Amino acid sequence: MARSTGRIRSELDFDRDGKQVGFLRLPHSVHRSAYGWIPIPIACIRNGDGPRVLLMAGNHGDEYEGQIALAKLLRQLEPATVRGRLIFLSSANFPAAMAGMRTSPLDDGNLNRLFPGDPDGGPTAQIAWYIEHMLLTQCDYVLDLHSGGSSLMYLPSALSRRHADPARMRHALELLQAFGAPISYITDAPPGDDLALPAAAVRQGVMHLGTELGGGGTLTMAALRIAEDGVRRVLARIGALADQATIPPAPVTRLLQVRGPEYFVYAPDSGLFEPLVELGDEVIAGQTAGIIHFHDTPWREPSMAVFQRSGVVLTKRMPCRTERGDCLFHLGTPYEEGSGP
Numbered sequence: 001m002a003r004s005t006g007r008i009r010s011e012l013d014f015d016r017d018g019k020q021v022g023f024l025r026l027p028h029s030v031h032r033s034a035y036g037w038i039p040i041p042i043a044c045i046r047n048g049d050g051p052r053v054l055l056m057a058g059n060h061g062d063e064y065e066g067q068i069a070l071a072k073l074l075r076q077l078e079p080a081t082v083r084g085r086l087i088f089l090s091s092a093n094f095p096a097a098m099a100g101m102r103t104s105p106l107d108d109g110n111l112n113r114l115f116p117g118d119p120d121g122g123p124t125a126q127i128a129w130y131i132e133h134m135l136l137t138q139c140d141y142v143l144d145l146h147s148g149g150s151s152l153m154y155l156p157s158a159l160s161r162r163h164a165d166p167a168r169m170r171h172a173l174e175l176l177q178a179f180g181a182p183i184s185y186i187t188d189a190p191p192g193d194d195l196a197l198p199a200a201a202v203r204q205g206v207m208h209l210g211t212e213l214g215g216g217g218t219l220t221m222a223a224l225r226i227a228e229d230g231v232r233r234v235l236a237r238i239g240a241l242a243d244q245a246t247i248p249p250a251p252v253t254r255l256l257q258v259r260g261p262e263y264f265v266y267a268p269d270s271g272l273f274e275p276l277v278e279l280g281d282e283v284i285a286g287q288t289a290g291i292i293h294f295h296d297t298p299w300r301e302p303s304m305a306v307f308q309r310s311g312v313v314l315t316k317r318m319p320c321r322t323e324r325g326d327c328l329f330h331l332g333t334p335y336e337e338g339s340g341p
């Protein structure tokens with residue numbers, strides 16, 4: 001028989017007014033703990049009716065800006081300062097977050113490639129299932145704060161998928177402008193891409209806003225500040241904060257788009273990666289993006305990675321040691337209205 005509520009249990013009552021903190025309990029019976037559970041931290045601040053928002057970070061455990069920004073916001077906000085309900089899931093793939101890894105050490109699960117999840121699957125698939133079927137179903141908005149993680153560094157960006165519905169697209173652009181990251185970009189979901197959170201949000205009729213705030217397995221003061229200010233401005237914009245007067249206006253954001261595979265540059269060989277461009281550079285089709293040096297056979301001529309199209313460099317690979325197929329860069333180009341690639 002289908003298991004309608006899954007195995008994860010929340011210690012919180014999301015329908016109750018006030019501020020609650022606690023854990024999602026994910027049963028995990030292992031050698032050191034026969035009847036144990038994984039404690040995924042969760043919090044809820046509710047003050048009557050209003051927008052219902054899921055604030056998420058740690059979808060990838062090695063992306064830190066959002067995890068810290070949401071923890072700070074949770075400690076700062078009290079029920080009287082909120083309208084509606086905020087649910088904080090600040091280290092969503094908790095086992096990955098505790099390991100400082102993109103994927104879970106328990107099952108290698110990449111949470112953002114496992115939606116809609118599986119209530120009877122491994123820990124990461126169960127978390128995905130709970131988010132899509134137990135949390136998104138009771139939310140109007142989801143903010144999912146990512147960064148480049150251990151392998152990439154981004155120009156601090158907020159992002160939205162392209163919506164076919166013009167009203168939804170307009171609202172997505174308003175949210176990006178409210179977030180006020182230096183870059184905002186619209187992505188086109190590749191056909192068949194239904195495994196990431198934005199697709200889950202579409203399935204559940206929830207408005208999604210994402211970020212790529214920085215990365216490199218580290219935290220910069222600038223990227224954290226952009227995360228903190230951006231989340232507050234979006235919450236104010238949608239009417240989820242009681243006092244909107246104290247929120248400073250958003251800086252102007254540069255609106256771009258990221259479309260097909262030609263926006264991405266991958267390592268053509270394995271070796272040591274020498275980048276030839278930096279974040280924010282304007283590049284042209286045919287330009288050499290980077291060099292892969294063969295340190296096992298240093299007398300060989302190195303291999304060249306080339307940009308297939310023109311654009312602005314939005315992200316760059318951080319580790320020097322590189323395998324064939326690793327993403328080295330991706331580009332953005334000025335936003336154009338349209339319904340898809």
Ligand SMILES: [Zn+2]
Nearest residue numbers: 060063146147
């Ligand atoms: Zn991520």
